[in-house]
Amino acid sequence: MKSINIRKLHVELYTTCKKIIIMSLAEVHSFFTIKYLSLYLDLINNKMSNQKYLALRVCFNTSTRFNIGYNLAVRQFAPTTDEHQAEQLSTILHEWSSGVLEEFGIKVMLDVLISTSDSRSNVKRTLDILIDAWWEWCISHLIYLALTEAFGTSIDPNNSKNVDTHCFFQKIKKVIEAVNKSEYLQGAFEETMLELLETYLKLLNSPQH
Amino acid sequence: MDRTLCIEFYSLIKPVQAVQIKAQAMQTFVIVNVYIMLYSLYTTVLDVSKLLELIILVRRQLGSKDPYPMSRSHDALQPATREARKFLGKAMSEHYFKWYHPILALHQPKKIYGNNLGQPMLQKNVLEETNFKFSYLIDAQSMLYSPMTSGKILAKLINATNIDRLDIPVGWTQESLQKQHFVFVNQFIWNKIRCLAEIVAAPIVLKKQQTAGSTPLGDLRDRQSASRH
Numbered sequence A: 001m002k003s004i005n006i007r008k009l010h011v012e013l014y015t016t017c018k019k020i021i022i023m024s025l026a027e028v029h030s031f032f033t034i035k036y037l038s039l040y041l042d043l044i045n046n047k048m049s050n051q052k053y054l055a056l057r058v059c060f061n062t063s064t065r066f067n068i069g070y071n072l073a074v075r076q077f078a079p080t081t082d083e084h085q086a087e088q089l090s091t092i093l094h095e096w097s098s099g100v101l102e103e104f105g106i107k108v109m110l111d112v113l114i115s116t117s118d119s120r121s122n123v124k125r126t127l128d129i130l131i132d133a134w135w136e137w138c139i140s141h142l143i144y145l146a147l148t149e150a151f152g153t154s155i156d157p158n159n160s161k162n163v164d165t166h167c168f169f170q171k172i173k174k175v176i177e178a179v180n181k182s183e184y185l186q187g188a189f190e191e192t193m194l195e196l197l198e199t200y201l202k203l204l205n206s207p208q209h
Numbered sequence B: 001m002d003r004t005l006c007i008e009f010y011s012l013i014k015p016v017q018a019v020q021i022k023a024q025a026m027q028t029f030v031i032v033n034v035y036i037m038l039y040s041l042y043t044t045v046l047d048v049s050k051l052l053e054l055i056i057l058v059r060r061q062l063g064s065k066d067p068y069p070m071s072r073s074h075d076a077l078q079p080a081t082r083e084a085r086k087f088l089g090k091a092m093s094e095h096y097f098k099w100y101h102p103i104l105a106l107h108q109p110k111k112i113y114g115n116n117l118g119q120p121m122l123q124k125n126v127l128e129e130t131n132f133k134f135s136y137l138i139d140a141q142s143m144l145y146s147p148m149t150s151g152k153i154l155a156k157l158i159n160a161t162n163i164d165r166l167d168i169p170v171g172w173t174q175e176s177l178q179k180q181h182f183v184f185v186n187q188f189i190w191n192k193i194r195c196l197a198e199i200v201a202a203p204i205v206l207k208k209q210q211t212a213g214s215t216p217l218g219d220l221r222d223r224q225s226a227s228r229h
Helices: A006-031 A081-086 A089-103 A121-130 A139-151 A163-181 A183-197 B002-023 B031-043 B059-065 B079-095 B137-143 B152-159 B174-214 B216-228
Strands: A037-046 A051-060 A068-076 A112-117 A134-137 B113-116 B119-122
Touching: A006 A051, A006 A068, A037 A089, A037 A121, A051 A089, A068 A089, A081 A089, A089 A121, A112 A121, A121 A134, A134 A139, A134 B137, A139 A163, A139 B002, A139 B079, A163 A183, A163 B002, A163 B079, B002 B031, B002 B079, B031 B137, B031 B152, B137 B152, B137 B174, B152 B174
Parallel strands: A037 A112, A112 A134
Antiparallel strands: A037 A051, A051 A068, B113 B119
8 A cells, every 4th residue: 555645645635725715715805895704713722732723714605605614724823922922812813813814815804794703802802803893702602601601510610600500410420421331331221212212312421611 | 300300401401502503503594593593592491481391302202101291380390490590591691682681782871871850861862883782793694684674583682671670760661771772773783784785885886877977878968967067
């Protein structure tokens, strides 16, 4: 079997995808006389490596198609200490995201009409004030926050506003973990599920948010 | 006891989670569905004066042996569910439904809703972007959908808000505030849409004018208007 240079393949794939996206955006750009892009910006924290990533997605409509979306980047976000000291985080975020968008031929101030993100003040300031796009809080983030507050399921029990429910969910998590660890319990659970629901739904361990 | 609690919690969480899943759709236009689903949540699951519809997965198999009624009044729920339902309503109001509250949605509402010897008096007839704490983007996007242009859902959401009596400015009532807030938000949304439409229309109008000016009929019109002046 021929050995493949994975890194080279990734670069070639990236370049091809980038070309397609740039062509698609240029075609749309010539069609619109106003700002036309919807921008999604998210800062993702990797709990395992403790690294931050900047995720950018754009969406737009054309005269024939709706909701065309491209994930432009999920890039490691690691500003230097000097950058941190010199600027506010929102300003650094603005520079980084503008850099990614410019790579794809997007002029931030001319093309971005609306934006969505979580409620972090830095990200909000970047989109609402620095990019000057019509900003709205992401509904999914909003609902997640409301559910966490209502059921007290934040990871840190001290932050929990509903202690009783927090304990109840901890108990359920332990039961699920115990079932998943034991082959006997898994078998018994599967049998009961099939008897009652005629289908087997796998119990998933709770993800760490 | 725990099984009852599980069913009640599930019945609370599932409809909220359904909105969350819908909102994450990538390739389809879902904003109107999400908007209506949020309104429906506000008037059903989150409203403690309404029955909570119980979602029981094994209902079909258990048939008549099922001991649970299909829905329960708030008072008949487990204390933990009652508490969680109250918290959920509060959290959703704090993060989303506050947008429709005539007082909480504004920066310095007292400067807008003044009073003149006990008579309601507006200090401003049209509010600017800086007067609002929220952007109303979802409402604006929904209003571009023709059956919702009149802002019926927006009016219903605003009318469903409860205003603390102490927050009501002198000379105003809850109803008059809600009515005025609808006018303000509706005006703000349509002004924003109008501004965008004007930018789109400007080059089209200019192009039409230039084309009309270059045709023989256009030349004639130009000469006529020049002679009138």
